[in-house]
Amino acid sequence: MRWEYRLYSNIKAPKSTPIPPFGSLIGRFDAPIYKLCVISQQPQKLMKIIQETEKLKLEFKHELAILTDKLSGKVLLEEEFYGNPNCGIIDSENKWSIIAGIHLTFWKPTQTKKYRNETFEWIYSMRIKDNKTVEILTDPWSEKSSVWELNTENAELSKIKDFKDYRNKEYTEFVKW
Numbered sequence: 001m002r003w004e005y006r007l008y009s010n011i012k013a014p015k016s017t018p019i020p021p022f023g024s025l026i027g028r029f030d031a032p033i034y035k036l037c038v039i040s041q042q043p044q045k046l047m048k049i050i051q052e053t054e055k056l057k058l059e060f061k062h063e064l065a066i067l068t069d070k071l072s073g074k075v076l077l078e079e080e081f082y083g084n085p086n087c088g089i090i091d092s093e094n095k096w097s098i099i100a101g102i103h104l105t106f107w108k109p110t111q112t113k114k115y116r117n118e119t120f121e122w123i124y125s126m127r128i129k130d131n132k133t134v135e136i137l138t139d140p141w142s143e144k145s146s147v148w149e150l151n152t153e154n155a156e157l158s159k160i161k162d163f164k165d166y167r168n169k170e171y172t173e174f175v176k177w
Helices: none
Strands: 002-011 033-042 048-052 056-061 064-069 075-080 087-090 097-100 104-108 111-115 123-130 133-138 146-151 156-162
Touching: 048 087, 056 087, 056 097, 064 097, 075 097, 075 104, 087 123, 097 123
Parallel strands: none
Antiparallel strands: 002 033, 048 056, 056 064, 064 075, 087 097, 097 104, 104 111, 123 133, 133 146, 146 156
């Protein structure tokens, strides 16, 4: 279990205000001092794996995505999202990785680049087109839905076409693009 605490200062507590049993914090405060309040008790949630290779692992928990070198345990990328990431890819040769949700983050050992603007956000899906190109689909139900390409050699992002196939249609789990 993970406990979240908040410390309030300058609160006059009664002479023997009990504190919940938290390891070394067992005991009582004498006034005037600080008041420790338990805000919430939340179970630890495991990271959800998006993709992994024999060398790299791309995973997320809540709104945080993490790329880790599995051999050394070193964190290579830590990226926060508004909402959870939707998709991610690790190159089969472990040369690069992409994680996407409201924005897209492209990682290489020598560079990390974040992409987001008015026409490129809410990435829905990605696929590898060839050894240096990744195709990216933004939210298919959005008025701005489109297909983009990211060149993994020079990190150049370019719009290929608008994607109107699912606009004004009911949501479906599988999108053909």
